[in-house]
Amino acid sequence: MSDSKTIFEKIIAREIPADIVYEDEHCLAFHDIQPQAPVHVLVIPKRRIENVASLEDGDQEMAGKLLLAARNVARQLELADRGYRVVANCGNDGGQSVDHLHLHVLGGRQMKWPPG
Numbered sequence: 001m002s003d004s005k006t007i008f009e010k011i012i013a014r015e016i017p018a019d020i021v022y023e024d025e026h027c028l029a030f031h032d033i034q035p036q037a038p039v040h041v042l043v044i045p046k047r048r049i050e051n052v053a054s055l056e057d058g059d060q061e062m063a064g065k066l067l068l069a070a071r072n073v074a075r076q077l078e079l080a081d082r083g084y085r086v087v088a089n090c091g092n093d094g095g096q097s098v099d100h101l102h103l104h105v106l107g108g109r110q111m112k113w114p115p116g
């Protein structure tokens with residue numbers, strides 16, 4: 001993992017702006033800058049973890065809190081009734097472009113399967 005701050009750490013530190021929709025002690029959520037659906041929010045842990053692959057057993061509580069934060073965001077943005085998708089891209093083949101664990105919460109349209 002590189003020592004330099006990721007764009008998401010800069011958002012956590014309020015060094016660059018983001019359209020923040022949710023924050024709690026452990027997580028932050030903000031609108032994706034290139035939305036792929038009518039609602040596209042990223043939910044991130046405030047502590048830097050690179051991705052799902054780098055989670056350790058001791059991260060169990062944080063990982064659960066991240067998932068619950070995604071649920072809270074979906075409720076807050078009124079996606080829960082219609083449904084939505086939660087995605088974590090991991091590594092090169094997974095299409096991950098920012099090396100800070102994040103969940104994409106996508107909603108407001110019918111999702112397709114399989115993803116590209």
Ligand code: AMP
Nearest residue numbers: 007018031032033034089095096097098
């Ligand atoms: P991934 O490709 O899964 O790593 O997702 C990274 C996401 O971060 C992409 O959907 C980008 O559009 C989004 N993104 C990159 N920079 C920003 C930013 N400054 N504010 C909000 N979203 C961003």
